[in-house]
Amino acid sequence: DIQMTQSPSSLSASVGDRVTITCQASQDISNYLNWYQQKPGKAPKLLIYDASNLETGVPSRFSGSGSGTDFTFTISSLQPEDIATYYCQQYDNPPGFTFGPGTKVDIK
Amino acid sequence: QVQLQESGPGLVKPSGTLSLTCAVSGGSISSSNWWSWVRQPPGKGLEWIGEIYHSGSTNYNPSLKSRVTISVDKSKNQFSLKLSSVTAADTAVYYCARGKGIAARGAFDYWGQGTLVTVSS
Numbered sequence: 001d002i003q004m005t006q007s008p009s010s011l012s013a014s015v016g017d018r019v020t021i022t023c024q025a026s027q028d029i030s031n032y033l034n035w036y037q038q039k040p041g042k043a044p045k046l047l048i049y050d051a052s053n054l055e056t057g058v059p060s061r062f063s064g065s066g067s068g069t070d071f072t073f074t075i076s077s078l079q080p081e082d083i084a085t086y087y088c089q090q091y092d093n094p095p096g097f098t099f100g101p102g103t104k105v106d107i108k
Numbered sequence: 109q110v111q112l113q114e115s116g117p118g119l120v121k122p123s124g125t126l127s128l129t130c131a132v133s134g135g136s137i138s139s140s141n142w143w144s145w146v147r148q149p150p151g152k153g154l155e156w157i158g159e160i161y162h163s164g165s166t167n168y169n170p171s172l173k174s175r176v177t178i179s180v181d182k183s184k185n186q187f188s189l190k191l192s193s194v195t196a197a198d199t200a201v202y203y204c205a206r207g208k209g210i211a212a213r214g215a216f217d218y219w220g221q222g223t224l225v226t227v228s229s
Contacts, residue, residue, distance in 0.1 A: 001170065034215045034216075036216075043203055043219035043220065044154065044216070045219075046217050049208060049215035050215070055217065087154055089154075090214075091212075096156070096170060097144075097156040097214045099154040099156070100153075101153050102153050
């Protein structure tokens with residue numbers, strides 16, 4: 001099974017700050033890596049797919065990069081509405097699309 | 109606009125079978141998409157359960173494979189989940205979701221609102 005790790009597990013930042021979350025896969029997953037945003041009581045929302053592709057309708061302050069085993073998710077200028085938990089997820093091949101443990105982002 | 113809606117009992121007895129249905133509207137379940145179930149125990153992270161294609165092909169999470177069955181009903185434009193021999197550890201919010209496309213089958217672009225299933229006697 002492919003295991004996913006994320007860091008940090010939580011962070012506090014000020015409005016306007018650049019926020020970076022990293023995700024690491026236990027083996028090479030090429031670019032089969034997605035990022036989701038989940039707000040309390042809501043379903044996850046796809047933000048980035050295939051490591052770096054911005055989902056339609058998602059603000060451009062969100063971006064992703066990486067390939068192989070190491071990936072980065074960035075919010076270029078944190079906004080109050082970005083308060084959420086962010087998950088990475090690999091889908092290199094079924095079975096076993098695994099999610100990272102999540103990073104909780106809040107405002108300082 | 110594709111919409112997904114989960115339905116089913118909110119309470120299941122231990123050792124029983126959890127059964128949920130996901131109704132798809134605004135699009136066809138026979139489109140070039142895989143359809144998945146994902147769950148989230150209260151206060152915890154996300155776990156992929158399995159997926160199905162309209163042809164009936166399925167893939168399951170190895171950790172749940174022995175207890176999971178996902179099926180599709182094209183006439184009703186819906187797909188279903190059955191999880192047998194449930195325990196309290198299966199208590200979770202269950203989501204259905206659509207894979208973005210054949211090339212990005214594991215990128216879930218549409219989700220249901222989720223339904224809480226509690227396993228308790």
